[in-house]
Amino acid sequence: MFRSIWIFLLLIVSSFAFASSNHVYFLTEVTPPYYWINKDGKAQGVNVDLANALEPLLPFSSSLEHMPWARAVQETLDNPNLVLLSLLKTPNREDEFEWISSVNHMQxxxxxxxxxxxxxxxxxxxxxxxxxxxxxxxxxxxxxxxxxxxxxxxxxxxxxxxxxxxxxxxxxxxxxxxxxxxxxxxxxxxxxxxxxxxxxxxxxxxGADLFVATGLKTEQDKVSSLKHALSILKANGEYARILKKWGLEPIESAH
Structure with a gap:
């Protein structure tokens, strides 16, 4: 079982190098209530709903993958078109990422x-x-x-x-x-x-804010599109609805 999981992860990472420049991978880790697999084998959580809500608002295709978080962070630093959902913004990370939008606050x-x-x-x-x-x-x-x-x-x-x-x-x-x-x-x-x-x-x-973030190698037009899409979800109330669905409260500073 573990061997098959690692093969799956390797296939995901390998695909990044050959991915279309018109595609973005959203990355998450298994951490309820943001992302986990239920007893029926179905992915669920805040990040699943957020990725699904963003998809039709973007001028490029997107998909959601999960992997160990340390690996996801490093892959995002090394490769373009990878977007971390729910990354803690810390002083030592400040200059390493494009901070697209805050999505919640951890306390x-x-x-x-x-x-x-x-x-x-x-x-x-x-x-x-x-x-x-x-x-x-x-x-x-x-x-x-x-x-x-x-x-x-x-x-x-x-x-x-x-x-x-x-x-x-x-x-x-x-x-x-x-x-x-x-x-x-x-x-x-x-x-x-x-x-x-x-x-x-x-x-x-x-206390620290969670952000949608991408590496510095991602093109600025994609960063702008992601910021615009997230602003739409916050303006129309969908962002708040997703958080409340999973027992989280949106914060006024999330923007």
């Missing part, structure tokens, strides 16, 4: 079980008396360490989201540091009820 918070009513915090310093969990290698984990959290003391790092939510729901940690909008889907996938959790404290320093 991390400390998430606790509703039943754990003694776990209340008003600052990161307050949280240091509790055990906080995050994903090893994520920026949020590095942020906690920079703020003075120590692994095996008040910081628990795990390899994947399912393990993070298991620690929270088994009450091995007091808080999980994550985005609650996407976290609700991860919690469900891990076999728990997202209604049993709540966002306790929003960490403003970990």
């Amino acid at each position: 991390a918070s400390l998430i606790r079980l509703k039943q754990k009513e003694t776990a209340h915090v008003n600052s990161l310093d307050d949280a240091k008396q509790f055990r906080v969990g995050s994903i090893r290698g994520y920026g949020s984990a590095s942020f906690l360490q920079q703020e003075g959290f120590e692994e095996n003391k008040n910081l628990a790092l795990v390899a994947e989201p399912a393990l993070l939510w298991k620690l929270l729901y088994m009450e091995r940690i007091d808080f999980a540091l994550a985005n609650f909008e996407t976290g609700k889907y991860e919690i469900s996938d891990a076999g728990f009820n997202p209604n049993d959790a709540t966002s306790e404290y929003v960490i403003e320093a970990l």
Whole structure:
């Protein structure tokens, strides 16, 4: 199975080099609610609906593909006509991409079980008396360490989201540091009820906008066409409808 998946990915990447100059590939990763495969094997999510809504508004053909995100980002830097959906805009990426349009805002918070009513915090310093969990290698984990959290003391790092939510729901940690909008889907996938959790404290320093973005090798006329198409979807309300369909709220700064 894994061999066939990698062959499929290689075929996609190989096709980029020979793709028509009048075609654009939208790229996404498997991250609910932006993109995932349901039990019937059908792709669904925000990015599926967004790509479908953009297609008839563009003067060139387009298609949506998924692949591991690190690979998708690198391919977009190296090749023209690849467009990343939902890329976090960070200072070190600022000059590496054409930032076509913001599409949503990601905000991390400390998430606790509703039943754990003694776990209340008003600052990161307050949280240091509790055990906080995050994903090893994520920026949020590095942020906690920079703020003075120590692994095996008040910081628990795990390899994947399912393990993070298991620690929270088994009450091995007091808080999980994550985005609650996407976290609700991860919690469900891990076999728990997202209604049993709540966002306790929003960490403003970990907020960032998600953008539709392409590499600097993509022609400017395509960039302009994509910007125009996205502006239409926002003006006619379709963009907001797509986000709300998947439980996300559009932000005023998305433009």
